[in-house]
Amino acid sequence: MRVFQEQSRPGRSAGFQPALPAGILPAGKVVGETPATGADETSALREAAHRIRISNMAKNIKTRAEDYSQWYLDVIKAAQLADYSPVRGCMVIRPEGFAVWEAIQRDLDRRFKETGHVNAYFPLLIPMSFMTKEAQHVEGFAMECAVVTHHKLEQDGKGGLKAAGELEEPYIIRPTSETVIGHMYSQWIQSYRDLPVLINQWANVMRWEMRTRLFLRTSEFLWQEGHTAHETADEAEEETLRMLDVYADFAEEFLAVPVLKGPKTDSEKFPGAVTTYCIEALMQDGKALQAGTSHNLGQNFAKAFDIKFAGRDQKEQLAWTTSWGVSTRLIGALIMTHSDDEGLVLPPRVAPNVVAIVPIFKTDEEKAKVAAYIEKLAGVLCGEDEVAAAAKRLKSGDLTRYFFDKVTGQAVVVDWRDNRPGDKQFHWEQRGVPFRIEVGPRDVDGEAMVVKRRLDRSKEVVKLADVSADWLRAKLEGVQSEMLEKARQYRDANSHTAATYDELKSTLKDKGGFVRCFFQPDAEAEKKIKEETKATVRCLPFDGKGKTGKCIFSGKEGAPEAIFAVAY
RNA sequence: CGGGGCGUAGCUCAGCCUGGUAGAGCGCCACGUUUGGGACGUGGAUGCCGGAGGUUCGAAUCCUCUCGCCCCGACCA
Numbered sequence: 001m002r003v004f005q006e007q008s009r010p011g012r013s014a015g016f017q018p019a020l021p022a023g024i025l026p027a028g029k030v031v032g033e034t035p036a037t038g039a040d041e042t043s044a045l046r047e048a049a050h051r052i053r054i055s056n057m058a059k060n061i062k063t064r065a066e067d068y069s070q071w072y073l074d075v076i077k078a079a080q081l082a083d084y085s086p087v088r089g090c091m092v093i094r095p096e097g098f099a100v101w102e103a104i105q106r107d108l109d110r111r112f113k114e115t116g117h118v119n120a121y122f123p124l125l126i127p128m129s130f131m132t133k134e135a136q137h138v139e140g141f142a143m144e145c146a147v148v149t150h151h152k153l154e155q156d157g158k159g160g161l162k163a164a165g166e167l168e169e170p171y172i173i174r175p176t177s178e179t180v181i182g183h184m185y186s187q188w189i190q191s192y193r194d195l196p197v198l199i200n201q202w203a204n205v206m207r208w209e210m211r212t213r214l215f216l217r218t219s220e221f222l223w224q225e226g227h228t229a230h231e232t233a234d235e236a237e238e239e240t241l242r243m244l245d246v247y248a249d250f251a252e253e254f255l256a257v258p259v260l261k262g263p264k265t266d267s268e269k270f271p272g273a274v275t276t277y278c279i280e281a282l283m284q285d286g287k288a289l290q291a292g293t294s295h296n297l298g299q300n301f302a303k304a305f306d307i308k309f310a311g312r313d314q315k316e317q318l319a320w321t322t323s324w325g326v327s328t329r330l331i332g333a334l335i336m337t338h339s340d341d342e343g344l345v346l347p348p349r350v351a352p353n354v355v356a357i358v359p360i361f362k363t364d365e366e367k368a369k370v371a372a373y374i375e376k377l378a379g380v381l382c383g384e385d386e387v388a389a390a391a392k393r394l395k396s397g398d399l400t401r402y403f404f405d406k407v408t409g410q411a412v413v414v415d416w417r418d419n420r421p422g423d424k425q426f427h428w429e430q431r432g433v434p435f436r437i438e439v440g441p442r443d444v445d446g447e448a449m450v451v452k453r454r455l456d457r458s459k460e461v462v463k464l465a466d467v468s469a470d471w472l473r474a475k476l477e478g479v480q481s482e483m484l485e486k487a488r489q490y491r492d493a494n495s496h497t498a499a500t501y502d503e504l505k506s507t508l509k510d511k512g513g514f515v516r517c518f519f520q521p522d523a524e525a526e527k528k529i530k531e532e533t534k535a536t537v538r539c540l541p542f543d544g545k546g547k548t549g550k551c552i553f554s555g556k557e558g559a560p561e562a563i564f565a566v567a568y
Numbered sequence: 569c570g571g572g573g574c575g576u577a578g579c580u581c582a583g584c585c586u587g588g589u590a591g592a593g594c595g596c597c598a599c600g601u602u603u604g605g606g607a608c609g610u611g612g613a614u615g616c617c618g619g620a621g622g623u624u625c626g627a628a629u630c631c632u633c634u635c636g637c638c639c640c641g642a643c644c645a
Binding site: 060069070077088143144164209210216222278291325327328360422532 | 604641
């Protein structure tokens with residue numbers, strides 16, 4: 001345990017305090033080396049005792065090296081993104097986590113509208129018979145459907161309740177909505193003039209999972225599902241790829257998560273799809289995460305649900321449909337791409353709070369002085385009218401929230417809680433707030449402030465005269481692009497190639513990450529490879545399109561490039 | 569769903585082997601001293617010992633069953 005503390009927690013024990021005599025208590029070491037004698041002895045001892053206390057303090061986040069899975073759960077817990085619920089496999093998304101989802105919704109929804117889509121809502125419950133209409137679809141989802149069989153409760157005579165009023169036809173809780181939506185589309189679409197239909201829905205879905213993990217795989221999750229119907233196969237394919245690009249751009253520009261794009265192999269595609277395209281991201285433990293999918297459903301669902309229209313040639317034709325979705329899993333991707341051993345790190349565009357201001361004072365006079373200065377600072381950053389508006393708002397705890405961006409709701413928060421400044425630093429650090437600004441009496445006197453960056457935990461002193469809303473925006477954008485760049489570098493450093501199956505095996509085993517090689521997709525071969533390496537084909541990457549070579553498994557020429565990785 | 573581990577205060581855990589009616593640290597509340605990277609003192613609150621049966625005069629402790637969580641597999645966004 002201590003080993004990891006030593007290597008991973010520089011800020012906790014060094015760097016922000018007056019230097020100690022050399023040799024005294026490097027981080028994490030306990031007693032042993034005794035302090036020097038002399039004039040400094042008392043303060044050195046006090047300091048040393050302080051360090052021992054801190055280094056021994058129960059740490060609430062395990063390091064990534066120590067236990068990656070636990071680290072992930074600890075980060076979520078420390079940042080209060082989500083909590084377990086009394087319902088098996090289902091989580092509660094807490095306000096801090098939901099704010100991230102709202103940010104994702106806001107930006108994605110804008111992109112959907114910009115590409116011509118509209119929102120609608122379809123029911124949670126789906127007639128069970130609908131599930132049987134598309135053979136592949138049933139096969140894929142039957143095993144994980146929750147089934148509603150009754151419509152009321154009755155006294156059971158023993159002080160409890162029992163299900164009653166059995167339904168003639170059970171409903172299933174939607175695991176996805178292709179079926180109900182297909183049913184409705186068959187009624188809405190009469191003519192080629194009705195096409196394309198470009199609908200998205202924001203909803204929850206349920207898939208009864210054997211093994212769940214917060215955000216990455218829960219039985220109930222939130223997502224968006226786009227469902228479109230087109231006149232021609234080409235249009236459907238175009239739409240499928242368009243939305244894949246929307247996802248990829250969104251992931252990189254908004255979440256700062258670099259992704260690979262490409263089609264899935266047949267064995268990995270969506271049940272009922274002709275082609276499934278995906279975006280794949282690489283997590284810090286070297287495992288891949290499918291972050292979004294876009295499916296070309298061909299005429300499969302049109303056949304199953306009778307989505308027909310009168311074509312330009314006066315003849316009846318089947319529509320071509322697509323569907324595409326991303327889920328709260330993106331929050332998992334976000335966490336595992338950017339966060340560090342200190343906790344959550346949020347890209348500025350996603351962060352609900354962009355700045356946390358930590359006031360420092362001893363006396364009431366100092367507090368008043370600092371408060372006045374902070375109000376001035378808030379005015380500079382968020383506007384005078386916002387400062388006035390904030391004064392009238394209900395507050396939660398002793399936090400004052402000033403909206404920095406009224407459209408996104410992103411705020412500058414001032415932490416007036418009756419805690420020590422150090423507590424507050426850790427508090428906001430663990431929550432991933434991009435910047436913290438420390439304001440104490442010395443700063444007021446010097447018309448300055450200490451600005452600390454979450455990303456690299458660096459700090460600088462900034463003059464109040466240099467601060468403005470634009471200044472902050474520029475800082476935030478700087479962090480945003482650095483985060484994407486950093487994630488790209490990590491991804492690239494963990495992307496390898498393999499020329500032979502042996503090489504694939506050893507690379508996966510020794511290095512992890514993405515491994516690129518020539519491979520002819522084949523269900524049997526993929527199964528075998530998965531058994532032997534735990535890795536699957538993540539996609540046939542677009543950036544390797546056109547290239548062919550000798551298949552690492554079959555040895556045949558003409559195989560396309562594939563990316564293998566162990567996946568979540 | 570198979571294998572392994574764990575459920576005791578808000579959190580981390582001790583107590584269980586060898587039954588006698590519940591503890592520590594952290595957190596929380598109050599007051600005081602503090603406050604530029606997790607403060608200290610004093611006082612205080614908090615538990616159906618995951619749940620249900622059983623054995624026993626007596627169960628956190630022993631037995632059976634169940635539920636939940638974590639890890640590893642199979643399945644999946």
